[in-house]
Amino acid sequence: MTSPPGRQGGAPAAGAPAAGAPPTQPQTAAPPRPPAPPAGAAAPSTVPGSAAATPPPNRAQYATPTVAPAFRAAPTTTTPLPPPPRPPQRDLTPLAIGAGVVAGAVIGATIADYRNQRRESIEGGRTVYTEPDRIIIRDPGGQTYVRGNDLYRFRYGARDIRTETVGADTRTVVIRPDGSEIVTVVGPDGRLLRRIRRDPAGRELVIIDNSYRDPQSVGGFYVDAPPPVVNIPYDRYIVDAEEASPDVIYQTMVAPPVQRINRRYTLDEIRYSPNVRMQMPSIDLNTINFETGSWTIPPDQAAKLQSIADGLNRAIQANPRVVFLIEGHTDAVGNDVDNLSLSDRRAQAAAELLTQQFGVPSENLTSQGYGEQYLKEQTQGPSAINRRVTVRNITPLLNGGQASLPPPPPGTAPPR
Numbered sequence: 001m002t003s004p005p006g007r008q009g010g011a012p013a014a015g016a017p018a019a020g021a022p023p024t025q026p027q028t029a030a031p032p033r034p035p036a037p038p039a040g041a042a043a044p045s046t047v048p049g050s051a052a053a054t055p056p057p058n059r060a061q062y063a064t065p066t067v068a069p070a071f072r073a074a075p076t077t078t079t080p081l082p083p084p085p086r087p088p089q090r091d092l093t094p095l096a097i098g099a100g101v102v103a104g105a106v107i108g109a110t111i112a113d114y115r116n117q118r119r120e121s122i123e124g125g126r127t128v129y130t131e132p133d134r135i136i137i138r139d140p141g142g143q144t145y146v147r148g149n150d151l152y153r154f155r156y157g158a159r160d161i162r163t164e165t166v167g168a169d170t171r172t173v174v175i176r177p178d179g180s181e182i183v184t185v186v187g188p189d190g191r192l193l194r195r196i197r198r199d200p201a202g203r204e205l206v207i208i209d210n211s212y213r214d215p216q217s218v219g220g221f222y223v224d225a226p227p228p229v230v231n232i233p234y235d236r237y238i239v240d241a242e243e244a245s246p247d248v249i250y251q252t253m254v255a256p257p258v259q260r261i262n263r264r265y266t267l268d269e270i271r272y273s274p275n276v277r278m279q280m281p282s283i284d285l286n287t288i289n290f291e292t293g294s295w296t297i298p299p300d301q302a303a304k305l306q307s308i309a310d311g312l313n314r315a316i317q318a319n320p321r322v323v324f325l326i327e328g329h330t331d332a333v334g335n336d337v338d339n340l341s342l343s344d345r346r347a348q349a350a351a352e353l354l355t356q357q358f359g360v361p362s363e364n365l366t367s368q369g370y371g372e373q374y375l376k377e378q379t380q381g382p383s384a385i386n387r388r389v390t391v392r393n394i395t396p397l398l399n400g401g402q403a404s405l406p407p408p409p410p411g412t413a414p415p416r
C-alpha cells in the first residue's frame with residue numbers, strides 16, 4: 001500500500017490564517033507540538049507556502065494588498081548552525097544514472113533504517129540528531145532544522161570527482177563526460193561559499209556566491225524579517241501544478257519577487273527564514289505517492305514531475321544562473337525528527353529525478369525538507385494538502401535582485 005508524500009509527519013507546525021487573508025489576530029509561534037484549535041475556532045484551511053488550493057468562494061481576483069502570515073519566532077540560540085556531515089570519500093564517487101541509489105541511500109531504504117543509526121547529542125544548548133548523511137538541530141525555543149549536502153546529487157552521470165584543499169576552504173570538482181565541471185567551494189565551518197559551472201573551454205559561470213553575510217542576520221542562518229506584502233492574485237502567488245498550464249508554471253518560475261528585495265541573502269538564510277522565502281511565488285505538487293517511510297519515487301509517479309521539469313529547463317535555458325529551491329513538506333502524522341529527515345530525503349529524491357529523468361541541471365537546484373512546519377491545512381491528522389513538494393525560484397533572493405514588481409491591482413499602488 002502506498003501513501004502520499006510526508007505520510008510520516010514532521011517538525012513543529014505553526015498556525016496561520018488562510019492564504020491571502022488579511023490578518024485579524026496576532027501571529028504567534030507554536031511549540032514543537034501545537035495543540036488542536038480551541039473549541040469553536042475554525043482552523044484555517046490553507047496558508048501561503050507552496051501549492052495553491054482552490055481560492056475561497058467569492059474571492060476577488062485581486063485583493064487589497066495583504067501581509068502574508070508570520071510562521072515562526074526567531075531561534076533562541078543565535079550561534080551558527082553546525083554543518084552537515086561531509087560525505088565520506090567512498091560516497092564521493094561517480095554514479096551511473098539509475099545506479100540503484102536515491103537521496104543518498106540504496107533504493108528500498110526507509111526512515112527506520114536511519115532512525116536506528118541516529119545519534120543524539122547536546123551542542124551549544126541545542127539538541128543535535130546526527131544521521132550518516134544529515135543532521136537535525138532542535139533549538140531550545142522549539143525550532144527545528146535539517147541540514148543535508150547537495151554534493152550527493154552531483155555524482156550522477158559524473159566522469160570523475162576530486163576533492164582538494166585550497167587554503168582553509170575545501171573544493172569539490174565534479175567532472176562530467178563532456179569535460180564541463182561543477183565546482184563547490186565550502187569554508188572551514190562547512191558553509192557553502194560558491195557553486196561554479198566551468199565549461200570545457202575553462203569559462204566559469206558563478207551560480208551561487210554565498211560569501212556575503214549580512215550583520216543583521218542571526219547566526220548567519222536566520223533573518224527576522226516581516227512577512228511580505230502580497231499584491232498579486234491568489235492563484236499566481238501559490239500555484240497548483242495539477243491545475244496550472246505549462247505557461248503559468250513557467251511564468252511563476254521566472255516571476256519577480258512580490259516586493260522589493262533590499263539586500264542579498266545567503267542560501268542558509270533563504271532555507272531557514274520563511275518570511276524571506278515567501279517573497280517569491282511558488283508552485284506546489286501534492287500528488288506524488290511514496291511508500292510509507294520511503295523517499296523512492298516509483299516509476300509510475302515520475303511522470304507527474306514532467307510539467308515542473310519542462311518549466312525548470314525552460315527557465316534555466318533563459319538564465320543559466322537561475323537557482324530553484326525544491327522543498328519537501330509533510331503532514332503532522334508521526335515522529336517529528338523522523339519526518340523532518342524524511343521530508344528532506346523526498347525533496348532530494350525529487351531533485352535527483354528531475355536531473356536523471358528530465359535533464360534538469362543539478363547545479364541549478366538545491367533541496368530542503370521542512371517536515372510539518374508549514375501546514376496548509378491545520379490538522380494533526382493525515383492530509384494530502386500538507387504532503388507536497390514545492391518549487392520556487394530563489395535567484396533574486398541570492399542576488400539581492402531589484403526586479404520590477406508585478407503590475408498592481410486596479411486602484412492600488414504597491415509600495416516601492
